[in-house]
Amino acid sequence: xxxxxxxxxxxxxxxxxxxxxxxxxxxxxxxxxxxxxxxxxxxxxxxxxxxxxxxxxxxxxxxxxxxxxxxxxxxxxxxxxxxxxxxxxxxxxxxxxxxxxxxxxxxxxxxxxxxxxxxxxxxxxxxxxxxxxxxxxxxxxxxxxxxxxxxxxxxxxxxxxxxxxxxxxxxxxxxxxxxxxxxxxxxxxxxxxxxxxxxxxxxxxxxxxxxxxxxxxxxxxxxxxxxxxxxxxxxxxxxxxxxxxxxxxxxxxxxxxxxxxxxxxxxxxxxxxxxxxxxxxxxxxxxxxxxxxxxxxxxxxxxxxxxxxxxxxxxxxxxxxxxxxxxxxxxxxxxxxxxxxxxxxxxxxxxxxxxxxxxxx
Numbered sequence: 188x189x190x191x192x193x194x195x196x197x198x199x200x201x202x203x204x205x206x207x208x209x210x211x212x213x214x215x216x217x218x219x220x221x222x223x224x225x226x227x228x229x230x231x232x233x234x235x236x237x238x239x240x241x242x243x244x245x246x247x248x249x250x251x252x253x254x255x256x257x258x259x260x261x262x263x264x265x266x267x268x269x270x271x272x273x274x275x276x277x278x279x280x281x282x283x284x285x286x287x288x289x290x291x292x293x294x295x296x297x298x299x300x301x302x303x304x305x306x307x308x309x310x311x312x313x314x315x316x317x318x319x320x321x322x323x324x325x326x327x328x329x330x331x332x333x334x335x336x337x338x339x340x341x342x343x344x345x346x347x348x349x350x351x352x353x354x355x356x357x358x359x360x361x362x363x364x365x366x367x368x369x370x371x372x373x374x375x376x377x378x379x380x381x382x383x384x385x386x387x388x389x390x391x392x393x394x395x396x397x398x399x400x401x402x403x404x405x406x407x408x409x410x411x412x413x414x415x416x417x418x419x420x421x422x423x424x425x426x427x428x429x430x431x432x433x434x435x436x437x438x439x440x441x442x443x444x445x446x447x448x449x450x451x452x453x454x455x456x457x458x459x460x461x462x463x464x465x466x467x468x469x470x471x472x473x474x475x476x477x478x479x480x481x482x483x484x485x486x487x488x489x490x491x492x493x494x495x496x497x498x499x500x501x502x503x504x505x506x507x508x509x510x511x512x513x514x515x516x517x518x519x520x521x522x523x524x525x526x527x528x529x530x531x532x533x534x535x536x537x538x539x540x541x542x543x544x545x546x547x548x
Contacts, residue, residue, distance in 0.1 A: 266354055270539055273363065273381060276352050277541045280367040283344060294449040295344060296368040297431025302341035303365025303524060304427065305334060306358070309392040310526035312415045317396060318527015321386025322357035334397040336437040358383025362524040363541075369520065370543045372430060374451035375513035378521045378538030383528055400440065400486040401472055404495040407488055414526060416519070422492055422501040423515040424523065429455040433484065439472045442484035453513075456506035458483065459493050 280299070287295040306324050309317035323329050324338065345360055352360075359381045366377040398410045411421045429451050433440035445454040463478040464485055475485040492498040505512035521538065 268354060268381070270541075272352075273355075273359075273539070274541050276348060276355055276360070277363055277367050278544060278547070279348050279351060280345075280364050281371045281544045283348065284368060284371055291432065292443075292448045294372070295341075296372045296449055298337075298341045299344065299364040300368040300427065300430060302338050302345070303362050303368070305338060305397060306361050307365075307523050307526050308398075308414065309396045310414045311392075311396065312413065316390075316527070317392040319358045319362050319524055320383050320527040320529075320532075321390040322361060322383070323386060323388075323391045325357060325385075326388040326391050328394070329391045332394045332397075334394075337434065355381075356383050356385050358385065358528075365520070365524060366541065368430075369451060370541075372449055372451045375517040376540045377517055377524075378540055379524065380533050380535050380538040382533035384532065398488060400438065400488045402488060404491050404498065407491070407498075414523075416522075418497045419501045419515065420519045420522070422498050422505070423512070423519045425489065425492060425502075426451075426453065426455055426505060426512055426516050427520075428486075428489060429453070433474075433486075435471060440474050440484065440486060441471060442474075442476070442482070444483060444485065444489070446483070453505050453509040455489075456502050456512065459485065459489065459502065460506050464490060 284294055284296045284299065287293055291297070302324075303319075306322060307319040309323070309329075311317050317323075324335060324342070329335065330339070330342075345357075345364060348364075349355065349357070349360055355363075362383070363379060363381075366379045369375070369377050396410070396413070399406060407421055408418075411424070416424070428444045429448075430444075431448055432443035435441045445452070445458060447454065458477070462483070464475040465478050467474050467476040467484070473487060475487075475490055477483040492502045505515070
């Protein structure tokens, strides 16, 4: 029997138990830092060269920690990873998630999912910049953006996997980590395919592209419409807040959204409608707490989906049916992870559905 199946009821049974420290997507602040300028076009041409190689099925990935010698070795060996190779990477990530005995609620899953989300959610459809293709969070100033506070740990954890599989790009590694996190935390299957390439610091995106949790419906639409999402997709993506928690030392906010922060369910929506939410009286930023236990929180951007007429109808449908939520969440998170990646770069025309650890037993 899968341990994931047992997690939700076990955690619900300890409703009143105190929670350890926490995470997932914290509040998002704006620091409006422009990307650095380069005087030379060398990086651009080199990046284009990598793209061509990537489309041909080769891998020459450069990074702030990578080695040109290693990359050249991979090219020389003409290594073309197969689906089985990516399944091996998935398995290593899945095992890593449960090594978090002393971290938050005992899983790195929400943290790894947040890394995948934030590295993909910088996409701007008007300029066709950002997204998961270049894994630009490796570089400052993007790595230092307020929205990415605390993600250094996630990148360090992924670096362990990268050292074992140096042929995989950071963009593929991070998004595959998001897939593993969702599936291993009892969530739906997430279609995924490889093909992202690693860029350079000149590709870093400006601050302010990720949501600011203190804002309202207009802000959410501005941020998500820029990526190419509609109202239904916005609400479905909000369901990721069923996982993890906020930290005062990262976002300023504090607490988990649900009683089972390491199991993906539709409880985020159910709690929004079933609980009475009041403004928390404390010295931190505005956030809500459940009136009954005062152990849960909601952000202003969470609560607004119960107030906005268009958002509310989708949130209510997800509260009523976990099956409907899983179906829509699977589609939208897969779309999110592919933002900014040219179609011709992908190694396969149709996404794969990789197996969870339980399915491989």
